[in-house]
Amino acid sequence: MVESLGIPHTEVGRITANGRDAGFSLQPAPGRQVRVLGHDLPLDVTRSDGFREAYPRLRFLVDDNAAGVVMLLRALGIDTRWDRGTDDAELAAISSDEQRVLLTRDRGLLMRSKVQHGRLLRSQRPDGQLAEVVRAYGLQQTNGIMGRCLRCNVMTHYVEKSDVLHLLEPKTKKYYNEFRHCPQCGGLFWKGTHYMHLINRLKNAGVEIAAGSL
Numbered sequence: 001m002v003e004s005l006g007i008p009h010t011e012v013g014r015i016t017a018n019g020r021d022a023g024f025s026l027q028p029a030p031g032r033q034v035r036v037l038g039h040d041l042p043l044d045v046t047r048s049d050g051f052r053e054a055y056p057r058l059r060f061l062v063d064d065n066a067a068g069v070v071m072l073l074r075a076l077g078i079d080t081r082w083d084r085g086t087d088d089a090e091l092a093a094i095s096s097d098e099q100r101v102l103l104t105r106d107r108g109l110l111m112r113s114k115v116q117h118g119r120l121l122r123s124q125r126p127d128g129q130l131a132e133v134v135r136a137y138g139l140q141q142t143n144g145i146m147g148r149c150l151r152c153n154v155m156t157h158y159v160e161k162s163d164v165l166h167l168l169e170p171k172t173k174k175y176y177n178e179f180r181h182c183p184q185c186g187g188l189f190w191k192g193t194h195y196m197h198l199i200n201r202l203k204n205a206g207v208e209i210a211a212g213s214l
């Protein structure tokens with residue numbers, strides 16, 4: 001009944017009937033006062049809320065309609081899967097099988113019964129979507145933003161400058177000393193202008209970036 005009003009089950013944090021907690025199986029009856037409430041934020045998916053199972057850790061799966069937020073979430077260090085062109089049935093299955101929180105702008109997708117944890121993104125812009133996710137899952141603190149490859153979603157690691165010297169442009173060689181490397185795509189990351197731009201986007205979404213190394 002709640003979903004027939006356009007609210008996906010993933011958006012429901014609490015249901016009460018005459019003031020007592022109730023579940024999704026509650027049948028409305030004459031004289032029974034039913035309240036359907038959203039989630040208290042921040043959400044912690046590692047604890048069961050009585051409606052859905054606890055997940056071992058926070059990981060995301062992103063729908064094509066929110067693809068712009070993928071890189072920003074990876075920059076926060078969070079495992080964020082996105083495979084372009086995945087259809088709704090497959091997204092619901094991956095979300096369930098891999099215990100990933102599904103992020104989408106599609107209410108219908110979140111109404112699929114296979115989806116347990118999901119979040120409806122309201123903003124059309126990636127930066128607005130990031131702010132929503134940061135607030136919803138309490139992601140305001142981060143230690144470093146280059147720990148995960150923005151392209152591949154795998155962990156990057158430090159490399160000695162001397163080992164990558166031959167790959168660097170003259171200016172990069174001159175001004176930067178710390179580098180991280182992606183074992184999958186071979187990408188190199190350093191605190192250049194791209195990094196500073198990314199930092200600003202994260203800060204604008206409510207993230208506090210700890211000063212320090214890469």
Ligand SMILES: [Zn+2]
Nearest residue numbers: 149152182185
């Ligand atoms: Zn990579």
